[in-house]
Amino acid sequence: MTLTTVPQHLETEAEIISRLEDSPVLLDVRGLCVDYVTEAGNIRACDDVDLTLRRGEILGVAGESASGKSTLLNALGRLQRMPAATSAGEIRFHPTDGTEPVDLVGLTEDELAAYRWTKISVVMQSAMASLNPVIRLGEQFTDVIRTHNPRIRQAEARAQAAELLTMVGISADRLTAFPFQLSGGMQQRALIALSLACDPDLVLMDEPTTAVDVVMQRQILDQVLAAQERLGFAVVFVTHDLSLLLEISDRIAIMYGGKVVEVGTAARLHSTAKHPYTRALRNAFPPLSEPVRRLSGIPGSPPDLLDLPPGCSFAPRCAAAMPICHQRVPELRDIDQGRSACFLTNGELSEQELAVQQHPPLNGGHDEEGEAL
Numbered sequence: 314m315t316l317t318t319v320p321q322h323l324e325t326e327a328e329i330i331s332r333l334e335d336s337p338v339l340l341d342v343r344g345l346c347v348d349y350v351t352e353a354g355n356i357r358a359c360d361d362v363d364l365t366l367r368r369g370e371i372l373g374v375a376g377e378s379a380s381g382k383s384t385l386l387n388a389l390g391r392l393q394r395m396p397a398a399t400s401a402g403e404i405r406f407h408p409t410d411g412t413e414p415v416d417l418v419g420l421t422e423d424e425l426a427a428y429r430w431t432k433i434s435v436v437m438q439s440a441m442a443s444l445n446p447v448i449r450l451g452e453q454f455t456d457v458i459r460t461h462n463p464r465i466r467q468a469e470a471r472a473q474a475a476e477l478l479t480m481v482g483i484s485a486d487r488l489t490a491f492p493f494q495l496s497g498g499m500q501q502r503a504l505i506a507l508s509l510a511c512d513p514d515l516v517l518m519d520e521p522t523t524a525v526d527v528v529m530q531r532q533i534l535d536q537v538l539a540a541q542e543r544l545g546f547a548v549v550f551v552t553h554d555l556s557l558l559l560e561i562s563d564r565i566a567i568m569y570g571g572k573v574v575e576v577g578t579a580a581r582l583h584s585t586a587k588h589p590y591t592r593a594l595r596n597a598f599p600p601l602s603e604p605v606r607r608l609s610g611i612p613g614s615p616p617d618l619l620d621l622p623p624g625c626s627f628a629p630r631c632a633a634a635m636p637i638c639h640q641r642v643p644e645l646r647d648i649d650q651g652r653s654a655c656f657l658t659n660g661e662l663s664e665q666e667l668a669v670q671q672h673p674p675l676n677g678g679h680d681e682e683g684e685a686l
């Protein structure tokens with residue numbers, strides 16, 4: 314499968330939903346909060362996040378810089394380090410072997426070792442920071458494979474490594490290379506292949522293609538999708554580039570100021586996003602498949618998490634903001650097969666309340682004597 318021939322967003326919303334509903338839940342995230350405890354104060358970079366991921370699903374997570382994407386991804390993989398700490402919530406992982414679901418938040422480092430690589434693996438933005446520069450590629454693959462499955466013989470592990478590398482378009486003879494002998498794009502692909510070495514159920518990817526050029530990005534995404542189709546793992550794919558996610562994801566979660574503000578299928582977010590921030594992000598990153606048009610940036614800048622505005626944190630930048638948006642935080646509510654945290658669409662206000670908010674009385678809602686109406 315290639316991006317150019319079968320972009321996933323050509324599937325209708327109903328098709329995506331029905332495919333996902335046929336698949337069991339893999340990860341169920343409830344009320345997840347992550348804080349950075351700093352001298353300047355507590356930064357809640359991941360605020361009450363709820364997400365559900367099905368087996369084999371590609372879930373995109375998009376948002377501007379500092380929206381909390383990496384914080385969320387690191388928390389899902391229990392990779393965060395001080396000063397970050399998960400302060401509330403659950404990350405329920407449902408093993409594909411049918412054993413009882415387990416809350417990853419409560420596991421010790423030793424217990425987590427049974428999940429890393431074999432059930433959950435990670436691909437970060439910088440391959441050179443993840444690959445060991447002084448160990449040949451082949452050895453890095455066979456180490457990972459044999460550590461997690463000691464019964465596999467060296468020759469068999471090497472054959473698996475060769476197959477994985479070939480799957481991402483790298484010749485097997487590069488197994489003898491050191492990482493620095495590969496181009497940046499090849500390193501990134503090698504890291505993706507390595508993440509698949511123990512046949513994980515879930516691969517967490519944080520901006521895996523941001524450091525490579527657009528042509529290489531396409532090749533890598535094609536290979537990730539082909540590998541995903543063949544091996545069936547689920548992916549959480551973090552990037553600021555919503556247009557990229559619209560092409561590869563089943564569902565997308567949009568983050569702003571540490572909160573998830575919209576969740577929907579790629580098909581819906583492509584055509585009728587419910588949240589003004591999603592629409593603004595979409596206009597800032599138009600899909601490559603669409604005719605060239607003027608880009609519109611998002612005015613203003615993301616909120617300071619140490620000094621959040623009252624109400625919806627996007628309200629100060631939102632062209633559609635109503636008085637209530639500056640006073641109350643909208644709830645993330647189920648709406649039309651997705652979720653939205655915007656008073657305009659989440660059903661929190663009645664039609665009448667919405668009409669008053671959108672067209673407030675000119676005298677501020679007071680009668681001629683100054684009494685509130």
Ligand SMILES: Nc1ncnc2c1ncn2[C@@H]1O[C@H](COP(=O)(O)OP(=O)(O)OP(=O)(O)O)[C@@H](O)[C@H]1O
Binds near residue numbers: 351378379381384
């Ligand atoms: N080590 C840290 N100490 C204190 N605050 C941090 C730390 N790491 C991240 N933050 C804060 O947490 C918030 C979210 O950061 P995060 O890296 O998760 O954002 P992001 O969406 O991944 O951004 P980017 O697109 O730039 O990678 C930001 O306000 C950031 O300043």
Ligand SMILES: [Mg+2]
Binds near residue numbers: 382383
């Ligand atoms: Mg990040």
